[in-house]
Amino acid sequence: MKNTNKAKPAADQVSELTTNRLSVYLRCLNLLDAAGATTVSSQVLAEQFHLNAAQIRKDLACFGEFGVRGVGYYVKDLKRHLRQILGLDRQLHVAVMGAGNLGLALADYPGFRQEGFAITALFDTLSAKVGRRSRGGVPIYDITELGEVIKRDRIDIAVIAVPADSAQHVLNMVVAAGVKAILNFSPETLDVPPGVKLKSVDLTVSLESLSFYLARNEAGDHEEAGDARA
Amino acid sequence: MKNTNKAKPAADQVSELTTNRLSVYLRCLNLLDAAGATTVSSQVLAEQFHLNAAQIRKDLACFGEFGVRGVGYYVKDLKRHLRQILGLDRQLHVAVMGAGNLGLALADYPGFRQEGFAITALFDTLSAKVGRRSRGGVPIYDITELGEVIKRDRIDIAVIAVPADSAQHVLNMVVAAGVKAILNFSPETLDVPPGVKLKSVDLTVSLESLSFYLARNEAGDHEEAGDARA
């Protein structure tokens, strides 16, 4: 019954919600480690962000038995395991498509570099931008050089930050160049071939959901906001 | 049983997943309207983005009966309803906290202006930035002017794009100034008082979930990628 050191049997079918939380756990462990903690219980971890202790244990249980009963989890140990599970134990190379405001900001975003991602290339079609660099020093290439640069820099992940009307076209290009994982910021429903993972961040949807909340709560403003019932 | 023209009985308890989809529906309807379509069925709408027709009907049913049996939905009509439900029938004022790369990019992001949001203020602590403007013309104020400007510009939504270590502090300030809805881009677990809505976009988590996918699929590369089983 002991798993023979690799991953657990059911590990193929891990939900996206779980993997997102693993990222969050890792971030918290980095903090705890920096603060000098050697062990942490799921209880304490759960209180930090507003989460349930059983959920944390279940999430981790998908990948092995990392805890020690009566003690909790060894911070450094669990950190290492999470990094390995998330594939952060080697450097991943990232390219950003579109050197507009958003593309340039993402290319220089410190949060990406921090966890071991290397953003090594920006792409654009505007010849005025090609050949220059982002403030942080990421070179801007012409989109026609895509295939070549992606091979050379061994790009693992492409970030799409181009206008909506060219998003699908650009996606097709990076897929053709062999990229298997894409983070999309354009507000479009994009099609990807099987075997390629697409994750979308929709900024407009996020803002509009706040607008929805405000519209609802102004209507029922006489009620105590936040948890009005019936 | 007919709802008396306003919202449906159970409309208070609408899930976030549903409201996010409403945004997406609206975007699609804008496209259809521009393309000259007068009606659309849930079936057709569902095929556009990869979604289920029953789900679209259920989502809409939370707010009323907008469809016509045998016909579908009148595009202009449904569009107007969705705009009203999402609170986009009036202009919402947005302030961006943090005039770094990301804050400046968000302040000028065209997708926000498009659906009727007005980004009217940026805030920062660096005196070198204060008094200047973003490329798109949004003025940068000192954070000490926060309360005053938020009142004057009637800010409805604050976007947090400051470094992680000052995120909670900045959040407290905008809440104290009376803002009831916050879009957070910092990678922190933030606390908000009841009655304030916080929505977080975590860029690092998004990238790391792609990393996880890649790590998994390289391990089992012999298998047909995308839906490998057992």
Add this chain to the structure above:
DNA sequence: TTTTGTGAACTAGTTCACAGCT
């Protein structure tokens, strides 16, 4: 006939509660 609106069935995700290690 076509397509909505919706109860019923199903699937996924979360929380509880406790046996079993340390």
Add this chain to the structure above:
DNA sequence: AGCTGTGAACTAGTTCACAAAA
């Protein structure tokens, strides 16, 4: 005693399938 790992119970979300309306 303390805390993990996990089946069982529960809750939320999705899809099916069909009666009722145009």
